[in-house]
Amino acid sequence: DTAVSQTPKYLVTQMGNDKSIKCEQNLGHDTMYWYKQDSKKFLKIMFSYNNKELIINETVPNRFSPKSPDKAHLNLHINSLELGDSAVYFCASSPFSGGETDTQYFGPGTRLTVL
Amino acid sequence: GNSVTQMEGPVTLSEEAFLTINCTYTATGYPSLFWYVQYPGEGLQLLLKATKADDKGSNKGFEATYRKETTSFHLEKGSVQVSDSAVYFCALIAGGTSYGKLTFGQGTILTVHP
Numbered sequence: 001d002t003a004v005s006q007t008p009k010y011l012v013t014q015m016g017n018d019k020s021i022k023c024e025q026n027l028g029h030d031t032m033y034w035y036k037q038d039s040k041k042f043l044k045i046m047f048s049y050n051n052k053e054l055i056i057n058e059t060v061p062n063r064f065s066p067k068s069p070d071k072a073h074l075n076l077h078i079n080s081l082e083l084g085d086s087a088v089y090f091c092a093s094s095p096f097s098g099g100e101t102d103t104q105y106f107g108p109g110t111r112l113t114v115l
Numbered sequence: 116g117n118s119v120t121q122m123e124g125p126v127t128l129s130e131e132a133f134l135t136i137n138c139t140y141t142a143t144g145y146p147s148l149f150w151y152v153q154y155p156g157e158g159l160q161l162l163l164k165a166t167k168a169d170d171k172g173s174n175k176g177f178e179a180t181y182r183k184e185t186t187s188f189h190l191e192k193g194s195v196q197v198s199d200s201a202v203y204f205c206a207l208i209a210g211g212t213s214y215g216k217l218t219f220g221q222g223t224i225l226t227v228h229p
Contacts, residue, residue, distance in 0.1 A: 043219040101166050106158040
């Protein structure tokens with residue numbers, strides 16, 4: 001029944017490591033997103049994909065590389081992790097092309113802690 | 116650029132009190148406006164939305180009216196419950212080619228005591 005799922009839920013790793021977070025949606029939506037929530041709860045969009053095509057790339061360091069193997073999946077790979085990458089990462093999806101009336105549905109989040 | 120400003124929290128209320136969380140925005144074009152709620156340890160859920168001026172969004176006893184003249188979208192509930200304790204986010208998607216880029220306010224923590 002899970003609409004937007006993410007794995008893992010928690011990720012603890014050392015500085016300098018490379019890690020991936022996976023996201024899957026079973027809603028048949030066309031557009032998927034990654035958001036970062038910092039320690040003060042502030043949320044900011046990182047990327048969005050529409051039918052596997054990158055649409056939004058919000059000035060994110062190129063250590064972050066999203067990959068969309070198909071329109072139901074959007075993974076986030078992070079190279080050379082830094083302390084400042086510690087945050088909660090949310091995946092979301094929306095039915096259409098992400099226009100202003102397109103409701104986004106969020107996953108449960110992945111809490112990344114970099115030591 | 117686009118931005119959303121919410122009232123500073125945290126907000127602490129007693130059960131059955133009236134709730135208002137203020138939200139104002141700056142945006143190009145005619146944005147759609149949203150309130151999302153994040154319960155402890157969970158992801159965000161859409162609470163309500165309004166896509167044009169004077170629209171009222173409502174859900175679970177919460178309401179917000181899209182006021183273009185004051186660029187506001189204040190969240191209200193007549194009688195809060197302990198289960199409403201959460202973080203509330205006001206957000207917008209600007210009109211035109213924003214491709215679903217949600218711009219969020221800073222969030223307001225609400226705590227309701229019995």
